[in-house]
Amino acid sequence: MHLIPLSLCINVFYADDDEDDQQIFKEIVSDFYPDIQLWAQHNGAELLGQLGRCSELPAVIFLDLNMPVKNGLDTLAEIRSSAMWMDLPVIIFSTTSNPDIIARSKALGANLYVIKPTSYSVLKETLCTLLATDWSKKAMSLMTS
Secondary structure, three states: OOOOOHHHOOEEEEEOOOHHHHHHHHHHHHHHOOOOEEEEEOOHHHHHHHHHHOOOOOOEEEEOOOOOOOOHHHHHHHHHHOOOOOOOOEEEEEOOOOHHHHHHHHHHOOOEEEEOOOOHHHHHHHHHHHHOOOHHHOOOOOOOO
C-alpha cells in the first residue's frame, strides 16, 4: 500500500456515532497513513462545529448517515449550502444500501457514497484507496461497495 508522503499531511474528518466503527477507522488510518490528522465526531452537529472552529479545512469528510442530533443527510445539506464549505469533498460512509437514500445523497452533493464493508480486509482496502485519492482533482461521482 502507498502512504501519503509527509509533504502531503492532511486533515480528515469522520463523523460516526458508532464507537467501534470510529475505533476501526482510526486504527486503519494510523497504521497506513500516520501523517493524516484524523478528527472524529459523533454526529453532524459536532462535525459542523469543528468545521467552524478549524484553522485548516479537511481534505475530505467521511460522513455516516444514521446519527443522533444531526444526521448525515442534514449535515451534507448544510455543508453544501455554505459558501465556505460547499466544495469540500464529502464521502457518505454508511451501512445504508437503500437506493432512495443513495440517490438523495447524490442529489444533495455527496462526492461518493460507499456502503461500509463488513469484512475488515475489504474495509482496510477501501479506506486505503479512498485516503490515497486526491479529492481536489475528483469530479462528483457515486460509488457503492
